Amino acid sequence: DSGVTQTPKHLITATGQRVTLRCSPRSGDLSVYWYQQSLDQGLQFLIHYYNGEERAKGNILERFSAQQFPDLHSELNLSSLELGDSALYFCASSVPQGMSTEAFFGQGTRLTVV
Amino acid sequence: AQKITQTQPGMFVQEKEAVTLDCTYDTSDPSYGLFWYKQPSSGEMIFLIYQGSYDQQNATEGRYSLNFQKARKSANLVISASQLGDSAMYFCAMRGAGNQFYFGTGTSLTVIP
Numbered sequence A: 001d002s003g004v005t006q007t008p009k010h011l012i013t014a015t016g017q018r019v020t021l022r023c024s025p026r027s028g029d030l031s032v033y034w035y036q037q038s039l040d041q042g043l044q045f046l047i048h049y050y051n052g053e054e055r056a057k058g059n060i061l062e063r064f065s066a067q068q069f070p071d072l073h074s075e076l077n078l079s080s081l082e083l084g085d086s087a088l089y090f091c092a093s094s095v096p097q098g099m100s101t102e103a104f105f106g107q108g109t110r111l112t113v114v
Numbered sequence B: 001a002q003k004i005t006q007t008q009p010g011m012f013v014q015e016k017e018a019v020t021l022d023c024t025y026d027t028s029d030p031s032y033g034l035f036w037y038k039q040p041s042s043g044e045m046i047f048l049i050y051q052g053s054y055d056q057q058n059a060t061e062g063r064y065s066l067n068f069q070k071a072r073k074s075a076n077l078v079i080s081a082s083q084l085g086d087s088a089m090y091f092c093a094m095r096g097a098g099n100q101f102y103f104g105t106g107t108s109l110t111v112i113p
Helices: none
Strands: A005-007 A010-013 A019-024 A031-037 A044-050 A053-057 A064-068 A074-078 A087-094 A109-113 B003-005 B010-014 B019-021 B024-026 B033-039 B046-052 B064-069 B074-079 B088-095 B101-103 B107-112
Touching: A005 A087, A010 A019, A019 A087, A019 A109, A031 A074, A044 A064, A044 A074, A044 B101, A074 A087, B003 B088, B003 B101, B010 B019, B019 B107, B024 B074, B033 B064, B033 B074, B046 B064, B046 B074, B074 B088
Parallel strands: A010 A109, B010 B107
Antiparallel strands: A005 A019, A019 A074, A031 A044, A031 A087, A044 A053, A064 A074, A087 A109, B003 B024, B019 B074, B033 B046, B033 B088, B064 B074, B088 B101, B088 B107
């Protein structure tokens, strides 16, 4: 158990809908990262939050947004969903600084858009 | 810009043999960390091994070792005595000055009995 919790584990929704994925980082971790992994693809970095502030954006679509709340949990909002948004979405957390600490991953949310 | 390259989409290895998974990286950061993760078919991401850019010795963790060649910007993962349970996707990743983690496209390893 990595200590990172993602809910829900599975989500099936229709095109055009909006969903919210939730992530609770490990206790004490201030950084939260979101990644998208499409079928047979690597991990695409979406966004990084540190202590409530956005730190970096990767390949995140304008239809997607995220935030990190004062209690450090994070939500990834996906709207106007398309079939191509079907993927495994990972949240990871890490200690604030230092290169030597790995990112701890949640189990992922598998999103299926039908 | 940070970039991780894994050029082997798929690899096969005989059980009990050793296998090397390649990873090269590109960064202008003077200090960085290199990581390998395993993703079995169940989907979770499992941390395997870490190498710091200033570490003089190659990292080892049980059957995993990291062959770090800084001048060549390579960080290959060596798995010794492969087991059937090693069949999985393997991702190389780098953490740079911005504290983001950048991942390669992965290598699918199949261990043959």
